[in-house]
Amino acid sequence: MLTTIGFLMILIFMVLIMTKKMTPLNALVLIPIIIALITGLGPNIGKMMKHGVIEIALTGIMLIFAILYFSLMIDTGLFDPLVNLIIKIVGDNPVKTTLGTALLTSLVSLDGDGSSTYLIVVAAMLPLYKKQGMNPLILTCIIMLAGGIMNILPWGGPTARVMSSLKMGHTEIFVPMLPLMLIGLIWVFIVAYILGVKEKKRILKHGKYNRYSTQDISGEKDTSLLRPKLIIVNLLLTLGLMTVMILDIIPLGIAFMIAFCLASVINYPKTSDQSKIISKHAGNALAVGGMIFGAGIFTGILNETGIMQAMGNTIIDIIPKSLDSYLSIITAVCSVPLTFFLTNDAYYFGILPILTATGHHLGIPPEILGRASLVGQASHLLSPLVPSTYLLVSLAGVDFGDHLKFTLKWAIGSSVVMLLAAIIIGII
Template sequence: MLTFLGFLMIVIFMLLIMLKKMTPITALVIIPVSVALLAGFGSDLGEMMKNGVKEIALTGVMLLFAILYFSLMIDTGLFEPLVNIILKAVGDNPVKTTLGTAILTTLVSLDGDGSSTYIIVVAAMLPLYKKQGINPLVLTCIVMLSGGIMNILPWGGPTARVMSSLKLGHTEIFVPMIPIMAIGICWVLVVAYILGVKEKGRIAKQGKFKKYTSTGIAGDLDPTLLRPKLIWINLLLTLILLVVMILDIAPLGIAFMVAFCIASVINYPKLKDQQKIMAKHAGNALSVAGMIFGAGIFTGILNGTGIMQAMGNSMIGIVPKGWGMHLSIITAIFSVPLTFFLTNDAYYFGILPIVAATGHKLGIPADILGRASLVGQASHLLSPLVPSTYLLVSLAGVDYADHLRYTLKWAIGSSLVMLLAAVMLGTI
């Protein structure tokens, strides 16, 4: 029953979002609450939601102030020199721009933090996309695909969870995945090239893309807010913030909050200018924060009712016994939907140990199954349960539903490419 309700919840959520019948925040709250009440969990509902929101609270604060901070830096003109340099390098060629996006994302993703990657890459590339008239959905697609591959880095999260869950080291889990990741990045470059060629042809026929030109952190600049004389101070402050991020010196939400307040006072000492900045970007920041807390309620109910665990166990249970020797390939295939519909913690700490125990009985080493479970990461970042997803679409000024529809087929392609590569190289 719980499994049925879980998949019903997911299907209804996806349909309502993709058909644009509900906003993400309303769907994230109303659907799980309705299902929980239907399943008889009404008396425990408040506690479940509170626990879910508490777990996501710091992430919500971080995303709220990260958007405000980098929006402010865009307004000051901090990234204009970088945009001009990139523009000179790629010219007016969308193909070079999309390929550059994939390469830049791959390099920035080496820090293992998806949120900071999105912030840096979108801040640098979105103005360029707008000047060239490229659909910003191309940007969010390429960034997500590159980030999904690089998310397998040991310090990125999923691989660390696998190693912890199975009590294995990075030499057994991560090192054999390096060639698979390299092939995955090559696939992303191919996708970037294809999308660049398509956009180049579309722009030649239809002109520049108009739909999202006034949204996102890189909207139209207000000349009265530009602060060219303070560019070095703003750059120093931003570099300090990035160091704090990378070295984990302070909680990221607190770091962004302090940095935003300092930047506001330095760049806009007059109260009316500070109020102008807040008014300009508050709607964008609050909409993301709202979705993050909505996602907290969604996952809180999934965890509290046991639906998440039941869904994972049921998907494992439908595998016929005769297919046991192919468990590694089955694990890789199922990792795509499981890491999309479940959180990484739920999958790697709740489901993977069960898979590993089954594999032990069949004589399949745990390290093979651990590597197989990482294949789904290629499309995991598209999941509505990943907070940074909402940051990405908000920064780029696009709808989550549009991003999901546009990127889904390419994300599934990434997982298939990595699966085929892993099988052919004998990694799983």
């Protein structure tokens, strides 16, 4: 019963946003509430939603102030040298631009934080896509694919959860995944090349894409806000912020809040200019923040009602006993839908222990199942349950439903490539 409700809830959500019958925010908030009330799960719905919002609060704060901080840095011109360098390298060539997007995302993703990766890469690459008249959905697709592979880094989140859940180190879980990540990145570059060639042909035949949103992070350049003399100061402040993030000195949301306030005072001593910055980017920050807290309500109801756990257990129960010896491959295959429909916490702390307990009776080492469970990360970032996904589409000025439809087949391709490579290499 709970499993049916859960899949029904997510299916309705996906259909409504892909057909543009509802905005993601409205769907995230209203669908779980309505279904919970109809199915009799509503008596404690207030506490469920509150718990979900509290769980995601720091993430929401982080994204709001990350947008404000990086938007401010874009206004000051901090990223202009990087953008100019990329423009010089790629020229007016869509193929080079898509390959450059894949390379830049792969490098920036080394910090392990998806949100900062999206902010930096979109800020650097979107002006190029606009200049060349390229479809911004290609930008979000490539960033998502490259980010999904790099998300396997130990400090990226999923791998850390696997190591924590199985009480193992990075040598057993992560190190054997390195060849697989390399193959995954090669696939991403192949996709980037294919999309670049297709877009180049489309532009020659139909002309430039010009339906950009006015709400993307690049916006219109206001030369009065440029601060070229403070570029070193701003770079040091940004590097300091990244250091704080990597060392986990203070919560990242608070770090971004402090950094934004410092950057505002340093670059714009006049309070009128500080207010101008906030007003200029408040709409974008609020739009993302709203969706993040909406996602908190959605996941709060899924978690607190036991729906998420039931969905995972049902999928495990479907596996025939005759296929027990193929548990590692089944785990890898199932990790694709499970990491899409469940949060990483629900999957790695709720489902993976059940799989490893089963594997123990069959003589399958837990590290093999741990590595198999990471294969699905190639498409995980496309999930509507990942908060940073809404940040990406908002920054690029594209619709979430359009992004989902455009990227889905390529994300599934990533998962298939990763699965086949894992089997051939023998790491699962």
